[in-house]
Amino acid sequence: MVFSFNSILMAVLSSGILIGILYPIRKKSYFAKKFGYICIVIMYLLCLLRIFVPIGFPFTVGISKRGIYSDICDVLCFNKFQIGNYEFVIAEALFAVWVLVAFVKIGKFLLEYRSTVKVLSMFPEKKDAQCRHILQRIFKETGKQHDVTVFYSKGIHMPMGMGIRKWRIYLPKQEYTDKELYYILLHEYTHFLNGDLFVKVLSYFFCCVFWWNPMVYFIKKDLDKSLEMKCDLSIVEKLSLTESADYLQTIVESLRAACGKKQFSGVRYSVSLGNAKNDELTERFRIVAENKKNIKKNKKFIICWFIVFSFVWVMSYSFLLIPMYEAPIEEIEDVPGAVQFTPDDSYILYENEEYYFVGEIDGNVLKTEIDEKLVKELEDSSVEIIYGIDRAAEAMHQSFPVVIPGEMIGMVDAVIVTPVYAFDEIYTVLRKVYQGEILSLMELVTDAE
Numbered sequence: 387m388v389f390s391f392n393s394i395l396m397a398v399l400s401s402g403i404l405i406g407i408l409y410p411i412r413k414k415s416y417f418a419k420k421f422g423y424i425c426i427v428i429m430y431l432l433c434l435l436r437i438f439v440p441i442g443f444p445f446t447v448g449i450s451k452r453g454i455y456s457d458i459c460d461v462l463c464f465n466k467f468q469i470g471n472y473e474f475v476i477a478e479a480l481f482a483v484w485v486l487v488a489f490v491k492i493g494k495f496l497l498e499y500r501s502t503v504k505v506l507s508m509f510p511e512k513k514d515a516q517c518r519h520i521l522q523r524i525f526k527e528t529g530k531q532h533d534v535t536v537f538y539s540k541g542i543h544m545p546m547g548m549g550i551r552k553w554r555i556y557l558p559k560q561e562y563t564d565k566e567l568y569y570i571l572l573h574e575y576t577h578f579l580n581g582d583l584f585v586k587v588l589s590y591f592f593c594c595v596f597w598w599n600p601m602v603y604f605i606k607k608d609l610d611k612s613l614e615m616k617c618d619l620s621i622v623e624k625l626s627l628t629e630s631a632d633y634l635q636t637i638v639e640s641l642r643a644a645c646g647k648k649q650f651s652g653v654r655y656s657v658s659l660g661n662a663k664n665d666e667l668t669e670r671f672r673i674v675a676e677n678k679k680n681i682k683k684n685k686k687f688i689i690c691w692f693i694v695f696s697f698v699w700v701m702s703y704s705f706l707l708i709p710m711y712e713a714p715i716e717e718i719e720d721v722p723g724a725v726q727f728t729p730d731d732s733y734i735l736y737e738n739e740e741y742y743f744v745g746e747i748d749g750n751v752l753k754t755e756i757d758e759k760l761v762k763e764l765e766d767s768s769v770e771i772i773y774g775i776d777r778a779a780e781a782m783h784q785s786f787p788v789v790i791p792g793e794m795i796g797m798v799d800a801v802i803v804t805p806v807y808a809f810d811e812i813y814t815v816l817r818k819v820y821q822g823e824i825l826s827l828m829e830l831v832t833d834a835e
Contacts, residue, residue, distance in 0.1 A: 389441050391463055391477050392708055397440030400702035401601050404433045407698065409608065424616060425688060427585065430609045432699050434592050437602060442706050444772070444798065450710035459709040464817070484598065491594035499587075506548065506556060509537040520568050524575055527624075534575065543644040547574035548656040550583050556656075558643065569621075569636040576620050577657040582613045586657060613657065615673050622674050634671055641667070772798045775816070800825055 408429050462477045517536050525531040534553040542556045555574045562570070577583065589606040596602045622630045732745035744751065774788040800823040803812050809826045816824055 391459065392706055393442045394440045396442075396702070396706050397437050398599060398601065399707075400699075401433050401437045401599075401605075404429075404436060404695075404699065404702070405601060405605065407695070408433065412608065412612065425692060426612050427609065427616060429692075429695055430605055430612065431585070431588075432695070433605055434589065434602070436699060436702060437596055437599060438592065441703075443703055444770075446703060446706050448706050448708040450708055452710045455707060456709035487597055488595045491597055492591070495590065495594050503548070506537065506554065509539040509542075509556065512536040512538045512557065516562075516564065516567060517571075520564065520571055521575075523568070524572050528575070528579065530579060532578065534578070536571070545570045545574060545640060546656040547577050547583065549578075550587065553578045560643070565632060566636050566639070569633045570640065572621060573617060573633075573637075574657065576617050577613070580613075580617060580620065582617065582657050585613060586610065611669070615670055617657075618670055618674050630674060634674060637667075637670075775801065798822065802826075 408426070412426050462480070463475055466473055466475055467479075468474075513536075521534065521536070532553060534555060536555045536557065538557045538559045540559045542558050545555070545557050547553065547555050553575075555571060557570065586609075589609055593602050593606055618633075622633060625633060772787075776788055776790070801816060801820060802825050803809050803816075813824055
């Protein structure tokens with residue numbers, strides 16, 4: 387597995403493509419109802435996972451790109467700068483800034499979360515008979531009973547739920563009818579049962595880690611909407627048309643009461659009854675209303691679409707954009723004693739079960755045995771040879787592909803340089819197209835001895 391600038395860029399591009407596929411579908415109410423918001427939430431989590439795991443696997447195939455992309459990679463990954471005795475490239479500096487800011491944001495998030503929980507724990511509990519009776523009714527109807535504590539305060543303007551292990555519901559301090567309190571508590575309790583708090587906190591954590599990626603904020607925003615719609619549908623599918631109207635009316639009244647008031651800052655770590663934005667509220671109401679049309683979920687359709695989406699997700703790891711550069715001929719030609727061979731004046735000879743390199747130097751024919759011992763030993767071991775690398779790739783005949791340095795075709799764990807006398811020059815060429823480990827054959831032999 388390889389973690390590099392190229393793999394991070396591919397993760398950003400892939401997540402954008404996945405979101406481009408998912409978002410228009412999520413906006414189609416018929417599809418959303420037929421497919422189900424649970425699956426949509428899962429697919430959004432897969433988008434987050436694609437960003438969170440920006441690596442290249444052994445099966446990843448490199449797609450060589452010249453031009454602007456290669457120029458950008460050259461500036462970011464190969465142009466070295468020095469501050470004092472420390473030498474670095476721009477990509478290393480950017481990575482250091484990424485990690486530093488991520489740690490600061492995560493630390494701030496944990497401190498704010500802990501502070502929020504501490505402040506909210508000071509609110510008085512709501513232990514009246516009305517609340518206890520309605521909670522018991524909800525436990526009986528859902529068939530699941532979990533310890534949940536209800537608090538109320540004048541500092542809370544919108545009902546909200548908070549907590550992953552300890553479930554707490556916070557209500558504005560006011561009088562509620564049995565119907566209003568029932569739908570409010572049912573909404574928040576359903577969020578807890580669906581695990582929505584964990585998903586929301588997880589998405590916030592992703593925003594802290596990948597603070598520089600706008601796709602993460604987009605996913606979080608739309609994921610929050612999907613969680614609310616999933617919760618609404620989980621509730622209204624068990625209600626009659628009249629009860630569904632009462633449920634929506636409760637949301638409207640709660641939003642009207644909270645309108646114009648500054649919401650408690652801790653709401654970002656919670657699930658609330660709703661959002662006062664008209665477009666989101668309209669969409670929620672439309673989804674609930676169309677739920678009553680009894681559009682049945684087609685399991686085969688869901689499975690097929692999920693397979694297609696998962697296939698695209700897996701395939702996003704199968705390709706990786708890599709920069710392509712021409713071998714620096716002028717640098718090689720300046721090396722004392724360097725001799726250039728081309729397919730026109732040299733070839734590979736197989737004779738008596740041995741491979742020989744045959745070339746012409748100043749009118750004299752050079753015939754040199756190619757060391758196949760390493761290849762044979764590797765082929766007989768657990769090490770897999772993915773491909774060979776040689777400037778004269780066209781003249782090479784092996785049981786594995788042989789490519790020129792600028793056309794490396796996939797991700798590997800390491801590259802072994804067999805011409806030890808030219809290791810430094812070869813290392814310079816390979817480092818421009820490969821970010822993994824480059825080893826000298828002499829180094830391996832010395833370590834083995």
